[in-house]
Every structure is written in structure tokens, then in C-alpha cells.
Amino acid sequence: MPKISNRGEIMPASPIRKLVPLANKAKQKGIKVYHLNIGQPDLPTPEIGLDAARHLDRKILEYSPSEGILSFREKLVEYYAKFNIQVNADDIIITTGGSEAVLFSFLACLDPGDEIIVPEPAYANYMAFAISAGATIKTLPSSINEGFALPAIDKFEALITERTRGILICNPNNPTGYLYTQKEMNQIRDLVKKYDLFLFSDEVYREFCYTGAPYISAFHLKGIEDHVVLIDSVSKRYSECGIRIGALITKHKELKKNVMKFCQARLSPPLIGQLIAEASLGAPSDYLLDTYNEYVERRKFLIDGINRIPGCYSPIPMGAFYTMAKLPVDDADKFCAWCLEHFEYEGQTVFMAPGSGFYTTPGLGKNEVRLAYVLKKEDLANALIVLSKALESYPGRTI
Amino acid sequence: MPKISNRGEIMPASPIRKLVPLANKAKQKGIKVYHLNIGQPDLPTPEIGLDAARHLDRKILEYSPSEGILSFREKLVEYYAKFNIQVNADDIIITTGGSEAVLFSFLACLDPGDEIIVPEPAYANYMAFAISAGATIKTLPSSINEGFALPAIDKFEALITERTRGILICNPNNPTGYLYTQKEMNQIRDLVKKYDLFLFSDEVYREFCYTGAPYISAFHLKGIEDHVVLIDSVSKRYSECGIRIGALITKHKELKKNVMKFCQARLSPPLIGQLIAEASLGAPSDYLLDTYNEYVERRKFLIDGINRIPGCYSPIPMGAFYTMAKLPVDDADKFCAWCLEHFEYEGQTVFMAPGSGFYTTPGLGKNEVRLAYVLKKEDLANALIVLSKALESYPGRTI
Numbered sequence: 001m002p003k004i005s006n007r008g009e010i011m012p013a014s015p016i017r018k019l020v021p022l023a024n025k026a027k028q029k030g031i032k033v034y035h036l037n038i039g040q041p042d043l044p045t046p047e048i049g050l051d052a053a054r055h056l057d058r059k060i061l062e063y064s065p066s067e068g069i070l071s072f073r074e075k076l077v078e079y080y081a082k083f084n085i086q087v088n089a090d091d092i093i094i095t096t097g098g099s100e101a102v103l104f105s106f107l108a109c110l111d112p113g114d115e116i117i118v119p120e121p122a123y124a125n126y127m128a129f130a131i132s133a134g135a136t137i138k139t140l141p142s143s144i145n146e147g148f149a150l151p152a153i154d155k156f157e158a159l160i161t162e163r164t165r166g167i168l169i170c171n172p173n174n175p176t177g178y179l180y181t182q183k184e185m186n187q188i189r190d191l192v193k194k195y196d197l198f199l200f201s202d203e204v205y206r207e208f209c210y211t212g213a214p215y216i217s218a219f220h221l222k223g224i225e226d227h228v229v230l231i232d233s234v235s236k237r238y239s240e241c242g243i244r245i246g247a248l249i250t251k252h253k254e255l256k257k258n259v260m261k262f263c264q265a266r267l268s269p270p271l272i273g274q275l276i277a278e279a280s281l282g283a284p285s286d287y288l289l290d291t292y293n294e295y296v297e298r299r300k301f302l303i304d305g306i307n308r309i310p311g312c313y314s315p316i317p318m319g320a321f322y323t324m325a326k327l328p329v330d331d332a333d334k335f336c337a338w339c340l341e342h343f344e345y346e347g348q349t350v351f352m353a354p355g356s357g358f359y360t361t362p363g364l365g366k367n368e369v370r371l372a373y374v375l376k377k378e379d380l381a382n383a384l385i386v387l388s389k390a391l392e393s394y395p396g397r398t399i
Numbered sequence: 400m401p402k403i404s405n406r407g408e409i410m411p412a413s414p415i416r417k418l419v420p421l422a423n424k425a426k427q428k429g430i431k432v433y434h435l436n437i438g439q440p441d442l443p444t445p446e447i448g449l450d451a452a453r454h455l456d457r458k459i460l461e462y463s464p465s466e467g468i469l470s471f472r473e474k475l476v477e478y479y480a481k482f483n484i485q486v487n488a489d490d491i492i493i494t495t496g497g498s499e500a501v502l503f504s505f506l507a508c509l510d511p512g513d514e515i516i517v518p519e520p521a522y523a524n525y526m527a528f529a530i531s532a533g534a535t536i537k538t539l540p541s542s543i544n545e546g547f548a549l550p551a552i553d554k555f556e557a558l559i560t561e562r563t564r565g566i567l568i569c570n571p572n573n574p575t576g577y578l579y580t581q582k583e584m585n586q587i588r589d590l591v592k593k594y595d596l597f598l599f600s601d602e603v604y605r606e607f608c609y610t611g612a613p614y615i616s617a618f619h620l621k622g623i624e625d626h627v628v629l630i631d632s633v634s635k636r637y638s639e640c641g642i643r644i645g646a647l648i649t650k651h652k653e654l655k656k657n658v659m660k661f662c663q664a665r666l667s668p669p670l671i672g673q674l675i676a677e678a679s680l681g682a683p684s685d686y687l688l689d690t691y692n693e694y695v696e697r698r699k700f701l702i703d704g705i706n707r708i709p710g711c712y713s714p715i716p717m718g719a720f721y722t723m724a725k726l727p728v729d730d731a732d733k734f735c736a737w738c739l740e741h742f743e744y745e746g747q748t749v750f751m752a753p754g755s756g757f758y759t760t761p762g763l764g765k766n767e768v769r770l771a772y773v774l775k776k777e778d779l780a781n782a783l784i785v786l787s788k789a790l791e792s793y794p795g796r797t798i
Contacts, residue, residue: 001625001651002564002597008507008657017465017663044458053452053671057442058760061639061675066416087756096495097641099665108407112511112533130666132506134533165401170494198401226400228463240672252400258407263529264416266498272452276460 005011011131015357015370022340023351031344034375034383037336037353039174041239041374043294045280046287049238052279053272064271066245066263068094072278076247079281083206085219085230091249093259094269096203098233098246102126103246106133106227108258109165109198109254116166116200117159119151121324121358121365123174123202136163139360144326144368147315150175150184156191161279166198166229167191172205172215175318175358175370176324179213189221199224202231204246205320207288211298213318219249226252237288237320238280243273295321298373298380305384306371309391311399314371324355324368330396333355338394345389348382367398410530414523414756421739422750430743433774433782436735436752437471438573438720440638440773444679445686448637452671452677464671465662467493469644471677475646478680482605484618484629490648492658493668497603497632497645504592504628505532507657508564508597510513515565515599516558518550520723520757520764522573522601535562538759539724543725543767546714547575548798549583555590565591565597565628571604571614574757574769575723576716578612588620598623601630603645604719606687609695612717618648625651636687637679642672681699694720697772697779704783705770708790713770722766723754729795731755731768737793744788747781766797 016038055163067073073089081088095101110116112134118126120139130137138159142148155166167188172179180188192199203216209215218228223247233246248257263269299316303323306314311328329335333354342348355368371382391397415437422432466472472488479486494500497572501524509515511533517525519538529536529634537558541547556568566587570579579587591598600617608614617627632645649655698715704721705713710727729736742748754767790796 001653002508002595004651004654004657005506005508005510005743007510008654008660011657011660011664013660014663017666020464038462040462042459045460048457050457053455056449056452058449060441061444061449061641063437063439063640065419096668096669103665107404107531109404111400111404111406125664125666128660132532132661132664134511136512179480196401241462242460242667244667252403254400255403255407258403258410261407261410261412261527262531263412265410265524265531266502267524267639268414268643270495270672272671272675273669276671342670350614376479 007131011125012124012357014128016353019340019351020339022337024166026340026349029346032348033340034350034379036383037351039236039372039374040241041236042376043239043291045240046178046238046283049240049276049280050282056272057239063268066268067260068092068269069274069278072274075278075281083215083217085184087219087249087251089375090205091251092258093248093263094274095246095248096269097244098202099125100233101231101246101248102202103129104259104262105200105231106135106199107262108128108255109229110135112119113163115161115163116168117164118168120360121175121355123170123314124357126168127360137360141359141361141364142176144313144315144324148173148178148324150180151200153187153191155310160195164195164197168199168200168202172209172319174205175321175322177320177322179209179211179318180216182214182216184365185216185221189224192224197227198229199207199227200229200231202235204231207237208295209319210299211318211395229255229338234280238283240276240280241370243276245273245277246271294332295339295373301377302371302373302380305380309384309388311391321373323370323371326368328391328397328399329367329394330398332365334396335394336369339390343390343393345386348386350383350386350390369388406530410517411523415752418736418750420738421736425739425748429746431740431747433747433749433778433785435770435782436750438773439633439640440769441775442638443689444639445637445682447682448639448675448679451674455671460670463667463673465652465667466659467491467668468673469773470709471673472679474680482614482616484616484646486650490650491529492647492655492662493673494645494647495628495668496634496643497601498524500630500645500647501601502528503658503661503711504529504599504630505529505534506661507654508628509534511791512562513564513733514560514562515567515647516555516563517567519759520574520754522569523756525567525772526759530551536759539762540758540763541571541575541593543712543714547572547577547723549579550713552586552590559594563594564598565599567599567601569601571608571718573604573719574721576721578608578610578717580612581615584615584620588623591626596626599630603630603635603774606636606691607694608718608721609698610717628654633676633679637682639675639679641671642675644672653703666708694772698775700776701770701772706778708783708787710790720773721768721771727790727796727798728766728793729764729797731764731766733795734793735768738789739779742792744785747785749782749789
């Protein structure tokens with residue numbers, strides 16, 4: 001039997017999805033599983049988006065252009081302008097989810113052995129896409145005790161080698177909910193300029209900033225417009241994760257040309273998803289406002305609840321719909337698996353994403369989990385009860 | 400401005416899509432362009448597939464499982480059984496088009512520097528995906544004069560090095576329409592076994608075999624079941640290229656586990672596309688029969704027509720819906736561009752894919768083009784007239 005690639009061997013399993021088989025087994029036993037592990041909102045997709053599928057008037061479901069449908073890209077230009085992001089339709093390439101935007105950014109910007117610097121904890125799949133591209137992610141730990149603020153900029157500088165090609169940030173941040181300040185963004189800008197780096201900026205949660213602090217896009221930073229590779233997705237803002245529609249936005253002409261080669265190789269992004277996403281941009285303003293208000297409530301509810309459980313701590317996330325919480329356990333990987341395999345409370349359990357998968361520095365995140373507040377308040381209330389009961393029974397409890 | 404990757408620089412532009420800007424300019428001038436360049440059928444998608452979108456009864460367009468929807472995979476098991484391909488739902492991973500199946504096969508089986516052997520001319524994007532994965536494709540020329548039969552098996556053997564990890568075939572073949580014989584498939588099987596190689600087998604055109612010769616799947620070959628990585632797609636058989644639904648099928652347990660890591664990193668394949676593809680499997684038997692009969696007619700019509708134009712030659716393709724044709728021109732790349740940029744006949748022109756892009760051996764395919772017979776007969780008739788007029792006027796004509 002032929003051997004698989006080493007690349008396949010070193011690929012980390014997704015911390016968000018690797019426990020799915022255990023969750024499925026729990027469900028088969030009739031246990032209700034609260035999914036705090038995955039950023040899959042339970043909020044409805046805009047009706048106007050669903051209607052785009054329902055009113056499909058095509059006879060042939062043809063390839064769309066490799067760069068995405070023009071009218072969709074033109075509407076996105078208007079959407080970004082509302083956030084003071086000035087781009088034109090030619091700067092926007094539609095991708096199969098934000099995931100493909102990350103992969104194509106890495107393939108088009110990085111050669112095997114090239115390095116990028118990413119503050120951790122970080123969205124775990126960045127590591128997976130870097131491995132796919134043969135590139136190396138160097139991580140810089142941020143700390144729960146400092147609310148996951150940007151690590152001191154001289155620590156970034158200390159990691160820069162001749163192979164460093166870029167910095168990647170996610171803002172508002174998944175998994176921490178941190179929102180980078182103007183001062184932090186200016187520090188990043190200066191570094192990017194000084195070392196002629198790419199700035200990969202994943203901004204898919206821009207709609208969800210809760211503290212009144214401004215959302216600062218990488219495209220707001222003056223003088224590095226050609227360095228920015230913006231990653232976007234409609235998945236979260238319209239609760240349409242399943243349609244797999246994202247975007248890669250760059251003003252770097254040569255980069256755009258090269259990303260297009262990868263786009264042409266995979267022919268086109270999903271057609272029906274684009275029709276739905278384009279229509280969703282026309283959702284009434286109520287839709288996003290209601291969604292926003294709902295997350296504001298859930299955030300307060302979850303964070304208050306977590307911080308009331310003895311030994312647990314979560315900083316208050318400023319954006320997105322995740323938080324990293326510290327739990328009084330020996331090993332969150334074991335604890336998360338245990339909750340699914342060996343625990344239930346009144347026929348219920350919780351599915352959380354172990355923190356370690358969001359760090360590459362060994363040992364970090366060992367007593368942390370990522371929690372997504374994408375469930376309605378009753379479900380969050382039950383999940384909090386289940387979690388506190390689980391912590392009472394867990395044999396590896398540390399306090 | 401930061402520099403792009405070398406990988407991006409060496410990525411070939413798609414021979415199928417690179418002339419699109421010229422075609423768009425011709426269209427802007429009011430010229431009717433006949434698309435012989437791309438395998439985009441003009442036949443309707445099955446109504447039952449379209450209805451799956453129109454009757455969408457979901458409120459939330461959620462992520463689907465990373466390996467694809469179970470009921471869809473179960474229906475595919477029945478579909479494959481009709482072709483005597485015995486697989487179970489666990490062997491099938493749904494991908495974002497056949498494209499992603501190729502990419503994930505390469506990422507999970509090949510490390511940078513590893514080699515696979517592919518008969519050429521070959522589907523150009525294999526090269527692109529190999530470059531994405533840092534792997535090397537070694538090509539073995541087949542010849543138009545021998546109808547693009549499999550090159551002698553000892554030539555394959557001569558290319559094998561310690562870095563060779565697999566052989567890739569496309570059967571029925573894109574771009575040649577060749578259908579591999581039992582004898583050729585047995586030779587491949589023996590080689591795969593002898594050197595413990597993967598056999599990547601792209602079989603997306605299995606519905607379209609025209610000569611009564613049997614379609615031999617890689618999974619029909621005894622004793623190498625664990626070596627086979629079957630690539631599939633619903634795009635062509637249901638005229639739904641735009642939904643981006645394909646499959647990677649393997650019985651190699653460890654490989655499956657590793658492919659799943661790449662699948663989890665990109666979260667899930669397109670949801671609505673899966674609903675459409677699953678429903679399309681239930682299309683009435685008339686649908687595929689009508690489609691088949693239509694291609695039989697078009698094939699005869701196009702090949703007869705090409706072979707009547709002085710200096711042109713196409714062997715008779717046995718399957719798929721492409722042919723490689725030899726034209727009396729100095730350079731088919733120049734000729735194809737010239738047809739779009741500088742030629743029109745009664746307000747019409749033709750868009751063909753230059754043959755060179757389907758070869759990696761320099762100089763090969765220079766006077767060949769790939770033609771897709773995916774247009775209705777009247778359009779093919781007009782395209783043939785336009786092509787013959789274009790050849791009369793083209794300054795680089797060789798006879």
C-alpha cells in the first residue's frame with residue numbers, strides 16, 4: 001500500500017472538528033449536545049438570500065467567471081465603502097469561502113520555507129493552509145491575562161528573518177474576540193512597511209464589534225495599500241456558512257494576476273452561493289441590527305455565566321462571537337473529549353473546542369477552550385449548567 | 400511592494416481560460432464567439448436538480464459535514480454500483496468540484512519534490528495543482544497519429560525514480576477523448592503494483608463512451624484497490640459545472656484520514672450544490688440517454704467537419720466531449736489569439752484552447768487545439784465555417 005505524504009501526517013486535525021465523531025456517538029446515545037465548538041450561528045439566513053435560490057430562473061448551472069460574478073463584486077464595492085474601505089470591483093476576487101482566500105493568499109505570496117508571523121491563539125486552519133502551501137507560521141503568544149492584546153511589537157521584530165514574508169492578523173479576532181486598537185494597527189503598519197511584508201488581514205467578523213471601539217481595517221492604514229491582502233467571507237454575517245463564499249481583496253496588481261492563476265485552475269467559485277450572497281447584501285438593515293443585538297445579549301450572558309463558575313475565567317471579548325476561557329482542568333483536550341464520551345447531565349452535554357489547537361507553542365492553551373456564542377440564550381443557559389456540572393464531576397479538575 | 404511567490408510565477412495560466420480577456424473584447428465589439436474552448440455544456444441541468452434549489456426549505460444555510468452529506472454519499476454508492484464500482488459511503492469524500500479532489504489527492508499523497516507520471520496531452524490544471532502542492536509532473540507524450548493511445552508501458556517504467564509516487568490517468572480522456580483498453584489498464588495495474596504507486600484516476604466522463612468499447616474504472620482492476628484514488632465530478636454529466644461538486648474516492652484508510660484533515664481545514668463543500676447534485680442522481684433515465692445521444696451526434700458532426708477542412712485532422716474520440724485536432728498553422732497559440740483579436744466572419748469568431756497548454760514537453764501541441772463539442776449542431780456548423788474561413792485568412796497558415 002503506498003505511503004501518504006509527510007505533509008498529510010503533520011497536518012493538524014481541526015480542533016473545531018476533530019471531536020465530531022465523539023459528538024456523533026453521544027447523539028446516537030440520545031444525548032443533546034450543545035455546540036459551543038463551531039462558529040455556526042443558529043440565526044436565520046436573510047430571506048432575500050434564500051429567495052435567490054428559490055427563484056432560480058436558470059436552465060443551466062454554468063461555470064461562473066473564475067474571479068466571481070461582476071455584479072456581485074460591484075455590490076461588494078458599495079458594501080466595503082460603508083466601512084470606509086475603498087476598493088474597486090477589480091480588486092475583489094470571489095473565493096470558495098474565506099478558507100480558499102487564505103489558501104490562495106499563501107500559495108501566491110509564499111514559497112515553501114517562507115515564514116509568516118501570527119499572534120496566537122489563532123484560527124487553527126491558518127496552520128493547515130500554511131502546511132498545505134509548505135510555508136511556516138511563527139506564532140507569538142498573546143495572553144489571556146492581558147485580554148489577548150497584541151504582543152509587544154518588538155517581539156514581532158525579533159521573529160523576523162530573511163524568510164519572513166508577512167504578518168497575519170484576524171480582526172476582530174477569532175478565537176479571542178479581541179479588537180486591535182489604532183495604536184496596535186499603526187505599529188503593525190510601520191513594521192509591514194519597514195520590512196516590506198504582506199499584511200494578511202482576516203476581517204470576516206467586522207459586523208460584530210461591541211464596545212464602541214472602532215473597527216480598523218488593514219485598508220484604513222495609509223501607505224501600505226499594496227501590502228494588504230484582505231480575507232473576507234459572507235458566512236458569519238449572513239449565517240450562510242454552507243454556501244462557501246468569501247473574497248480575497250488586493251490592490252497589488254501582480255499578486256492579483258497570480259492569485260487568478262490559482263482561481264482559473266479551480267475554474268470558478270460556487271454559482272448558487274454567489275447568487276445567494278449577492279442577494280443577501282440587499283438584506284434590510286434590520287437584519288444585521290437584529291443579529292448584532294442578539295450577539296450583544298449572548299455575549300454578556302455567556303461571559304457573565306462563565307465567570308460565575310468557580311475557577312473559570314474569560315476576558316470580555318470586544319468583537320466576533322467567540323471567547324477563549326480558562327477552565328480549572330488538567331488538560332482541556334482531555335476534558336472536552338470526556339464531556340462527549342463520559343459525561344451527561346440530564347441527557348445533555350457540551351461540545352467545546354480545546355484551546356491547545358489554537359496555539360503552536362507547546363503547552364499553551366492547555367487549560368483553555370474556545371467557546372462560540374452562536375446559540376440562543378436558553379441553550380447557552382443550559383450549556384453553562386452542564387459545563388459547571390461537568391467541571392464538578394471531572395476527575396482531572398485542578399481546584 | 401512585497402514580491403509574490405515563485406510558485407505563483409511558474410504557475411501556468413489556464414490554456415482554457417487565459418484567452419478570456421480577448422474573447423470578452425471581441426464580444427464587446429459585437430462579435431458572436433463560439434466557445435469551443437471550455438467543457439461547459441449548453442445542455443440543460445436536470446429539472447429535478449434545479450428543483451432542489453427552488454424548493455429549498457431551510458432557514459439556515461449551515462456548514463455541511465466536511466466529508467459531505469451522508470444521504471448524498473449513500474446515493475452515490477448506488478450510482479457507482481451501476482458501473483460495477485463497489486465502494487461504500489465511507490470511501491467517498493465530497494469535494495468542491497473535481498478540482499479540489501485533485502488538489503487534495505496531491506496534498507495528501509505527495510510531498511514537495513515527489514513525482515507523478517501523466518500521459519500527455521493532459522488536462523492542464525493537473526499541472527497547476529501539482530505546482531500548488533510542490534510536486535512534479537513528468538509527462539509521457541502520446542501521439543495524435545496513434546489516436547493518443549497509452550504510450551508504451553516501458554516508457555513509463557523508464558521515468559520511474561525513487562521520488563515517483565503515482566501515475567495519473569484521465570479515462571475517458573480530456574483532452575483527447577481516448578478510452579483506455581483493458582490491456583492498457585492491466586499494464587498500468589501491474590506497474591502500480593510493482594512499484595507500490597498511487598493510481599490517480601480521473602473518471603468524470605464515464606457516462607460518455609461512444610464506441611461500444613467498455614469503460615474500465617481503476618476500481619475494476621484487481622489487487623490494487625488500496626492504490627486507487629478516484630476523482631469524480633457531477634459537473635459534466637448533469638451540466639452543472641457551476642455548483643462545484645466532485646468527489647475523491649479511496650479505500651486506503653490512512654489516506655482517507657489524511658484527506659479529511661484538508662477537508663476539515665476548508666470546513667465543508669458547498670451545501671446547495673450538494674442538494675442539487677443529490678437530487679440530480681434521481682434524474683429520469685431519459686435525461687442521460689438524451690444527453691448521450693446528443694453528444695454522439697455532435698461528435699460525428701464536429702469530427703467529420705474538421706476532417707473535411709483542408710490540412711486539418713482529428714482522430715475519432717471514443718469518449719468525453721473533446722478532441723485534439725491538428726491545424727495547418729505555425730503556432731496554435733498565436734492562431735487562437737488571432738481568431739479572437741483580428742478575425743471575424745460575418746460577425747462571428749471561434750474560441751479554441753491552444754494545444755500547447757496540454758503538454759509540458761516543449762514544442763509539442765504547437766499545431767494542435769482542443770475543441771469541446773458542447774454546443775448545439777447549428778452552432779458547431781457555424782463554428783466550422785468560421786474556422787475554415789479563419790484558416791484561409793490566417794497569415795501563419797502552413798499549407
